[in-house]
Amino acid sequence: MKLHYLGTAAAEGWPAMFCDCINCQRAREAKGKNYRSRPQMLIDKKLLVDFGPDTFYHMMKYDLDFSGIRHVILTHSHTDHFYSTELILRAFPYALHGNQGKMTVYGNEKCHWMFLRTLEVEDDSANMRDCVGFEEIRAFVPFEIPGYHITPLHAVHDPKEECLIYLIRDEEGKTLLYANDTGVFPEDTWQALEGIKLDCVSLDCTLGKDPTMESGHMGLQANRSVVEKLKKMDCIDDRTPVVLTHFSHNGGLLHEELEDATRKDDFLIAYDGMVLEF
Ligand SMILES: [Zn+2]
Ligand SMILES: [Zn+2]
């Protein structure tokens, strides 16, 4: 499975558009890996995870062609993860051949509501219904798309909707745990992970050096406790790649500082454009 981290920031991006805090100023000076766009992942060049406001920018920046994308899975409805309005671009006249292969978006009830709102209120295309479909999904109800077996799990994030993280297994049996946005997992998700062998783990690190443990996001301390528990459960071992992503100015650590702070942990610190194959 080949992971392409297209964007690795939280909602506001980093440097944040309207922010002049010390961490945004430091990121502006350091540039490089400290310029982070809104979160999105491309798996094996064909499965998109999340559809945020930087999707178009990602297509240009990494020289990608999204016209062949048939499946998009959404974690939740927050603006950095789902910019429903731009789904109209999949239809005529924004895309000329969108009706020749429908793209299906999978997401929770709130995302479904937003999709329907786009169809009813925002859609000014000729044929969006022929070009984009929506499947409502629920935690712990697995579904199949060509090449993948996907199990949504509960996140701890926003109580106003069922936020999801994902177990994604490909045809070779390689399994990814994709876990943002979330705090330390809830009990039902731990139970679902029982007996599952993971080949890669990708974790929310929005809070960086902030030691807050009870939150809808994680920082390094929470990341360490999740990894420790996954090892105890034999889901992973010392060689399993663990990637941290979804960073924010509120976490306070620039890319190199994150690397320094996690040298003993052997975590991979994601950056925009990072590719990882396992
Ligand atoms: Zn987010
Ligand atoms: Zn800032």
Ligand SMILES: [Zn+2]
């Ligand atoms: Zn969120």
